[in-house]
Structure formats: structure tokens, C-alpha cells
Amino acid sequence: MSESTARTELKGIGVSAGTASGPIALVTPAVGIDQHEPASVDPESDGVRVREALEGVAASLRSRAEHANSETSKAVLEATATLATDKGLIKGIDKELKKGSGVTKAIHDAVETYAAKLRKLGGYMAERVTDLYDIRDRATARVRNLPEPGIPDLTEPSILIAEDLAPAETATLDPESVSGIITEAGGATSHTAILAAQLGIPAAVQVKGIAEAVVNQPQVALDGGTGKVIVAPDASDVSELEARSRRRAELLADSAGEGATRDGHKVKLLANIGTAEDARKAAKFDLEGSGLFRTEFLFLDRDAAPSVEEQTETYIKVLQAFGQRRVVVRTLDAGADKPLSFADLGPEENPALGRRGLRLSMERVDLIDQQLEALAAAHQAVEGADLWVMAPMVSTIEETEWFAERARSYGLPQIGVMVETPAAAILSEQILTVADFASIGTNDLSQYTMAADRMQGELAGLLSPWQPAVLRMIQATAQGGEHNGKPIGVCGEAGGDPLVALVLAGLGVSSLSMAPAKVSAVRATLRLHDLETCRDMADLAIKAPTASQAREAALELADPIIRDLVS
Template identity: 45%
Template structure:
């Protein structure tokens, strides 16, 4: 038996034979154009339309987060700039397949150069290119292999169209060689409660079709050629976890009765009903970007009020934490900030971009205040990327001026943790975005698989920053929540509570696992685990110490 490691997604486990994704299509050759440019351009346009239609069909069938991801991929196939580029290349003598391949390749290189979120979308773009070229060749696009028995799927990475429509009766777990904890593979695996381990270096060379393996998302390990006893133990553990996940829904609490509200991360009001069904006690992070990203100008106060009111009405009497527009850098908006930046992750983003375009911020906060007054939900509003107390005071004062009752800050920049005592004197609450906090603490782009080993919120440097925030919250009597994906890791959720975190917010699909794990420890035991974890010298050691 041998073992490889990566970044685990969820806490599930699976034992089965491996199937590997087929290799992608080979690049087209340089044969000359076989027909007039107009005819070939029409053929390419038809292929683009067919791929977009296929992706939209899959999106409608998938629903939820998968639907949003697939719809975004469909837009990549409908981008008129791609067809224009293809035509230009064909006019230069390239054949249709080569022109299409190179046009998408140039687009891909541009996304990679932008870094962050946009770089991670390059994988999605590769999939669209493969599908279009396959249409032009008249062959099937590479996809998930068919199987009559359950299997573990191993791939270099998975495209959204493949991950979103997996047969969950057959696919027991995912393993990818590339990708990080916030890649689309990780996001969609989490949304489907499917065990996954991503960023497993060397897995493609190490494993063959039909080889038996155990995938343990909790430990981030992939065991090859396990013994019969190990397989039996993994299958028993899987059944126990599935049973725990289907237990009756209760509010989040520890074994000693300490309340730990479990909230949902949402990106649209349409997701509210499913979150409630899965037991969300409110919303810990509502991302407002969906109203802005496809717009050429900022939405009106009236339009925003309607959307926010719809959201709040789904949670009567419950807490709903809304994040002000988090744009700039990897999510540029032409009407907010479209200036080129050499290092956009460290540029004009979050609260910095909002302050530079204050009217947009004022309109959003006014709309949120309108929705607050029109419903009986408990609205909390926070600003993204707050760095210090001056930025906190600015945002809190503006929120108060416009009628908001509860105004806070997101902790994503290490400086806010160092100055936590000052920030929590000014803010009503702080919510920790562990994805960015980890990225900035470890100087490792959270979207790049090449540095995925650094993108781990278990790292003691990150945990110590959380501890500073938790202690400041306790000293001021103010809430400190976590709304990053770290809260979806059940073992880490326990440690976060032990560090002083008072609420946990996550993808709704993770609620059951976290709820079950919290019920296994008292507050004192959670604190003991946290105390051990922060003495570690690495993320892996922190996991081990917390478990031990």
C-alpha cells in the first residue's frame, strides 16, 4: 500500500476501483484552410452555438452552484470576440480547428496572466475549447468515463460540465492532480457532498484504471492498493458518516449545549430555500456581486432593494450577513475600476475600490437599509478587505448614516487580526474570510494548484490570526464569525470554535457534517484541540495535533 496526499474537500471517505479521465484532444495540425473563410466561419459559429446550448442544458439540469458555473462556461462559448479572433486567424491561413484552438489559447493566456480567480477559470476555458474543436472534428469531447459499477474518478482536473453532471450513484469520490481548494472541482464537489482530494501531485502517473484506492477527504489522503481490512473499515466509516448526515436537523451546538449557530454562504436569493431546507439558521455571507458582474453600469437602488428584500424575506427573524460589493482585482467592473494593475490581488479591490467610487457604495447601503426596514430579518452588513481601524470607522459611519443597524468588517487581510482590538472597538462584528486570509498570510495565490500546499487554513500562522480575532471579540463582547470555506471542514470547525469563533457559515451542503461533528465535543474540548493546533509547525501537524 502507498499513499499520496493533497487538499481534502469535505470529510467523506470512499473505497473503490479507479477510473481515469481520458486524455484531452491533441492540438490541431497546421493543414491549410479547406474551404472559403465565410464557410468555415459559419461552421465555427455553429459549433460554438452547439457547445453553448449543451452547457446551458446541463446547467438547467444541474441547478444550484453547478448551474451558475455552467452558465458562465456557456458565456465563454458565446463570446463574440472569440469568433472574431478565429475569423482573423483563418484569414491569415489557419484552418478552422487550429484557429479556434489558438484563439482560445490566447484568451486562456490572458486569464492566467491576470492571476487569482480569473487564472483558475482557465481550466473552464480549456474545456470549452476542447468541446468546440471536438464538434469541428465530428468526434466526442473527452468526458467522464462510463462504468457499470461505482468508481473513484481521477483526473488532471475536471471541467465544470463534467463535475456538475456526475452520476453520484457511480462516482464515489474525485481526485485531481491540479487545482486548489477553491477550484471549480472543489466547489462543485463540496456542493454535491462528494469526497474529493485535489492538488495530488503525481497521481496520474501513480495510478492505473482498475486499481483499488481509498480516498479520505478529511485527511487529504489517497491510499493505493489498500488491504481488504482497510477497505472494509473505510466502507463502514462511509456508512456511519452518511447516517450521521441524514440525522434530524437541529440548531448548531456543542455536546455541552454551547450554541454555535450554523449559517449559509449564498450568492443569490434563489439559493435561500435550499439552505433553509438543509438547516441553515441564517446567512453568514451573502455575496452581492451577482447583481453587478454582468452589468455595464451599477444597478439602481430600486433594483438592489428588490433583490435584498427577497433574500431577507426568506429568513424571518434570522440573522442575514450581507457583504458589500467585493469587486476589483480578479473581479473587475468597468464602472468601478478597470485600470490595469501589475498585481491585482494587492490592488484597488474591496473597500478600497468602493471608497474610490463612493456613490456606488452609498446606493448599495441605501438599498440594504430599505430592505432592512421592509422585513423582520436581522440584517448585518460588512465591508470586504478591511485592513485597519480607519477603514472600519469609515464604513461603520457611512452605514450608520444611511440607516443600517449592525455594521461590521471582514477579516481577510492579516493586518486586521493584528489590530483586532482596535477594529472591534469600532465595528459591531467581524467575520473572517479564511480563503483570502490564508492567501495573504501565506503569500500563495489561492487559485493556483502549484502552491496549493500553502493554501491551507490549518496552517498555525492562520490559526494564530484567528485566535487574535477571537480574543478581541471576547474582550469587547462582540461576535466573531467565520464565513470562509474553512468552516465547512468539520474538524477545523471545532478548532475555530475553540479559538473563539462564535458562528460558522459555509456552503449549505456542508451543514450536516459540521453539525454532527460539533455535537461530539464540549467547549473545553474544542479549546484543548485549538490550543494543541496552534503549537504546530505546519498545517499537517496542526491537523494531527487537533485529532490527537
């Protein structure tokens, strides 16, 4: 096949900016069900085989956790290892074996049943379906005595091609050997997307047809900002990508200091973190603190809540890492969609819309009181700490009053709320008469505004932050903040998109929190534009009839040089 006919362009969703070109490394696919296996005639013996396989998978995941590239990745791997030996999963497999299914079919059918339950729960539990499928594929390979799916040994920097990457793979990626990532599945908030951005590895997801397109092709080129993928690129393709990469490096070379527009309007640039180790690493970046510390990693996959002492120790480490820089802590965001064994409120018809976040805290006052006590103790212990505390999933002023009164009783200095529901956005003017600040979680706000599951990659277009309806919700929140003289931040993935950041600044958002690796590009973009231009961009985007037209309208007003960062 000639080079001209082999060359193919594909389009996906860019989730980690940057360019790369080079050899392809295909992630070993799952082996699947053994189509020739006999039906189970000894369910007890076959059950032992499956348990041994699952225990082996769990041990392997725990071993990988010891070499994970962050505490967050370690926590994810350890949670997946626990899932591998879940009693409910094993019971489901035993049930399939007793029905006469072959061993691998029993594993697959039981996992599919379990996965359906997790999808119904939504949120964090829906995200764990990828973990569950990874367990299925590894256990199946073990009982078939075949290689487990995964990344091959890389002898040179390569671009990974996969259906999707499971946590066991993403947690140990080495940016020195993985120059890019392309997957057919996944979404903007998937494990793959978030970790790639943290590591600075260019990545695109939802690149349909990539596996078929790279058959017998040695190289691929990738633009992780736009999601553009070129299979069998020619010399001019590679040259252009390399030129873009150089221009991007030059643009970012002088990106340092506070976030601000060209005319000096301040926009704080902060980091999203999940653990004390994340805080330690993020604090080394040139940024202004943390705009979102997700505390649920302290609570998940445990038989009992962490003690006040354990929580205090963690919060002290986080505050110490950032010194006098701002740290915004989100209180426990768990409940029906992130079930805790020690805080089970019972089954619900629609858990994604159930007693999660602050609603759980209002049912289990002991949990929120212990967390607030620990945060107050940590604040007292770290001299000069700038601690802000906010509640998740707030929808009413009554909820705001309940949380603010409770948090202030512990002497905490800055009390805020997350704006993740249209209700909170619309009522922001009233809510911010009580709260000291608000932070917009664009991932959930997009999900609830557009009635689209944010974990379903096929709905990525509906979940775009450029959707005019979502922009109007952000605008309403910012207006509520302006009316009350209260700061409004954004801590969803949208804040890390340089072009979206300009629009957010124009809407009145005063701080943006993102993966630390994204800060330089956002800072450089802000400094190329004055506030009036940002406001004009926001006005055009708000009035646009579609998401794509909103983005194009903003891009038309942007300095052409930023196309190397955003398009």
C-alpha cells in the same frame, strides 16, 4: 497482474468528506491540437468555422444551464457561455489564423494568451482559466468532428477520474450516479471541491498519478476526508471504508439543533450562499442561518448594474428563506480581479492587490449606495429578518468608518467588516471599536498571509488553515473582538473542517459558515468536546512550528471517535 501488485495507494487533498468505493468512470479527455492539420490559407473562412464552433459551445452550455443543479451552477454556466463568444478571444484567434496557424493551433494559442491575462488579474478571473480551457477543448473537438470531453454515460454509481472537472460537468453532477470524484488538478476552493461538498459527494483533488494508476484497473476506493485513494482495493480496504462510512453515519445521526460545545458554549453554524436559490436550498438544512451571502453574482457578466428594485427583490427572497435566522450579506466584492464592464477603473499593475471590494465601492459610491438602499428596503419588507451587512477587503479603520457611517445612514442594524488581510487582523481591536462584528475570510487571509495564490493547487500546503501564521492572524482578530465585546465569525472553507472548527472555537470564534452539507459533521464534533479542550487545542496549534504539527497536536487532544470525520 496480481491483485497484490495492482493495489496502489495515492495521496491527495481531501475536499469533501466521506468514503466511496466502486467502478471507475474516466472523464473523456480533451482531444488537443490536430498535429497533422495544414496551415490556414483562408483565415476568413477558417474564422467562420471557429465562430460556428464557439457559438455551438455557447449554446450547449446555455442548454446545460437550464438543467443545472443550483442557481449558482446555472450562473457559472451562463457566464462561461458568454466567455465562449467573447470578442477578445475571437479577435485573438483571428490574429493567430492570419499568422498562418492551423485552426486548432490558433484556438489553443489564442486561449493560452487569454489565460495568461486572466491569471495575471488573479482572484475570480484567475478561477475562470478552467472555464476558458473547457471552452478551448470543446471548440477544438467540434472543429475536429470528435467527441467533446466530458463525463461518460453512467450505468451504475461510479467514481469519476479526471485531470480536472470544468463547470459544465460539475454543474450537472448527480449524487445518485456519481459516488466519488478524484482529480489530478484543482484545489480546496476550486469549482469541483466546493460543489462536491455542497452535494455531499466524497472528493479528493491533487491526486498526482491517478490517471496512470487506474489504467486497466476496474475499481478504486476513496476517503474524501483525508484525500487517500486506493487503486484496485482489496476486500479489507473496502470493508474498512464501509465500516468508516457506517461509523460516520452513526456519529452524525444525532447531529441536530444549535451549534455548541459539550459544556454548552454556543458556536453558530451557518451556510455560505451565492444566490436566492442557494438560500432556498440551504434554509432546508438544520442550521442557524447564512454567514456569507456573496452578492457579486447579481453584478457579474452584465452590461449595467442591477437596479435597486432587482436587488431588493433578490434580498427579500434570501431573507424570507431564512425567516428569523441570521443572514450576513457581503457587499459587492468586485473590482480589478472581478472586473465589471460598467465599473472599469482602468488597468492596474497588480490587480489582485488593486481597487477591489470596498476600494471599488469608495470609487463608485453610486454602486454601494444602491446596494445599501436595496438591503435596507428588503430588511423593512421582511418582518423579523435578522440582517447583518459587511464590507469586503477592509484594511484600515478609515475604511471601516467610511463604510459604517454610510451603511448606518440607511438604517441597517448590524454593520461589519471582512478580515481578509493581515492589516485588518492586526488592527482588529481598533476596527471593532467602529464595526459591530467581523467575519474572517480564511481563503483570502491565508493567501495574503502566506503570499501564495489560492488558485494554484501546487501551493495548497502553504494555504492550509493549519499554518501557524494564519492561526495567529485569526487569534489576533478574535482578541480584537473579545476586547470590544464584538462577535467574530469565519466564513472561509476552513470553517467546514470539523477539527479546524474546534481550534477556531478555542481561539474565540463564535460562528462558522460553510457549505450546508458540512454542518452536521462540525456540529457533532463540537458536541464531543468542551470549551477548555478546544482552547488547549488552539494553544498547541498556535505554538506548533509547522502546519502538519499543528494539526497533529490538535488531533492528539480530540476524541478518537472523530477520526472517522477528519482523518
